Amino acid sequence: MQDPFTGRPTRLEGRRLPDAAGRNGLQDDHRRRLEALARLSEIAAECGVAADPDRDLVTLPEDELSLLELGDPLWAAFGRAIRAWRSEVPLMRLEDFGFPEGADNPLEEANPRMQRIGGGVEAWAFASEDSGAVYKFYLPIEGEAKRVGSAFAFGPGDETQLNAAARPGEYRELLLKLWLIDALEGMPTEVIAVTPEGVLVAKQALGQVLPQGDDMSSRLPDGLIEIPSRFLRADRDHPRLFFLDGSPHLVADLHARNFVRAEDGRLRVIDLVAAPWPADRTGGDASIRTWMERVRMDPRAPALPESPDSEL
Numbered sequence: 001m002q003d004p005f006t007g008r009p010t011r012l013e014g015r016r017l018p019d020a021a022g023r024n025g026l027q028d029d030h031r032r033r034l035e036a037l038a039r040l041s042e043i044a045a046e047c048g049v050a051a052d053p054d055r056d057l058v059t060l061p062e063d064e065l066s067l068l069e070l071g072d073p074l075w076a077a078f079g080r081a082i083r084a085w086r087s088e089v090p091l092m093r094l095e096d097f098g099f100p101e102g103a104d105n106p107l108e109e110a111n112p113r114m115q116r117i118g119g120g121v122e123a124w125a126f127a128s129e130d131s132g133a134v135y136k137f138y139l140p141i142e143g144e145a146k147r148v149g150s151a152f153a154f155g156p157g158d159e160t161q162l163n164a165a166a167r168p169g170e171y172r173e174l175l176l177k178l179w180l181i182d183a184l185e186g187m188p189t190e191v192i193a194v195t196p197e198g199v200l201v202a203k204q205a206l207g208q209v210l211p212q213g214d215d216m217s218s219r220l221p222d223g224l225i226e227i228p229s230r231f232l233r234a235d236r237d238h239p240r241l242f243f244l245d246g247s248p249h250l251v252a253d254l255h256a257r258n259f260v261r262a263e264d265g266r267l268r269v270i271d272l273v274a275a276p277w278p279a280d281r282t283g284g285d286a287s288i289r290t291w292m293e294r295v296r297m298d299p300r301a302p303a304l305p306e307s308p309d310s311e312l
């Protein structure tokens with residue numbers, strides 16, 4: 001299948017959920033994308049090019065270094081890393097998605113090919129008649145032009161070992177969030193482009209919005225592990241631990257507006273706030289370490305062997 005906007009292969013159309021092979025393919029795509037960006041950041045740093053935050057790297061054109069590449073193998077490798085990243089996430093213009101050229105905020109203007117269905121804080125969500133799917137445009141954060149989306153920052157807590165506070169994210173953190181949505185069997189999601197202004201474009205299967213304020217606590221996705229409250233406090237709903245490819249992550253913000261009902265009737269997540277678990281901050285704490293090892297072996301294991309519920 002071809003996406004009507006990018007002309008590239010896509011696994012998503014309308015409300016349809018991909019089969020198991022398709023879902024695995026989506027996750028492989030997320031993994032490869034993050035690896036390509038990690039490689040690009042690494043080699044940019046070796047070349048002395050600032051790679052932190054990663055904003056300026058994600059929009060580098062394929063031919064950015066053409067002259068420099070001729071003289072130096074390191075710069076040639078940098079050029080290859082840019083092209084590898086570009087083949088994962090192409091540069092496209094907002095006009096390619098039907099938005100008018102030259103407007104102050106093109107996303108606010110009428111678009112004959114897409115209709116606004118929601119969002120505004122992190123992403124503007126549109127439904128396309130051509131493909132039937134949802135297209136999300138993650139804008140750089142106002143006043144923090146090099147950041148998009150959100151992720152957790154960690155610090156010591158007052159009454160808990162860790163405090164997690166949401167803050168504007170980097171591009172790799174947004175890619176990680178979108179991968180986690182698929183890893184949690186949420187609404188199937190693809191990253192399809194980035195614009196020269198740094199707007200990241202993701203495509204998601206269309207679902208049915210839930211009534212606001214629905215209680216999600218007993219309906220969260222499988223694989224999420226409750227975190228004993230004395231370990232962590234977070235400023236987002238339902239903080240949970242999740243192992244992605246074997247590494248622990250904090251996942252939260254799982255309120256009703258971040259779920260939709262999918263074609264198969266299941267509630268599936270469309271948005272969350274996450275971060276890799278800060279092992280450097282908790283490695284010295286024996287109780288967290290022991291807990292982590294227990295739930296890694298068995299995500300359903302109680303927080304403490306002798307008192308399953310009272311400590312939560």
Ligand SMILES: Nc1ncnc2c1ncn2[C@@H]1O[C@H](COP(=O)(O)OP(=O)(O)OP(=O)(O)O)[C@@H](O)[C@H]1O
Nearest residue numbers: 118119120121122123125134204205206207270271
């Ligand atoms: N896959 C989808 N199917 C149907 N509606 C969707 C889908 N994705 C997003 N929407 C609509 O767009 C809204 C915003 O989407 P999303 O949560 O991804 O962005 P956001 O910027 O975090 O927005 P918010 O701050 O409102 O949570 C959702 O609350 C929902 O109404």
Ligand SMILES: [Mg+2]
Nearest residue numbers: 257258271272
């Ligand atoms: Mg949201």
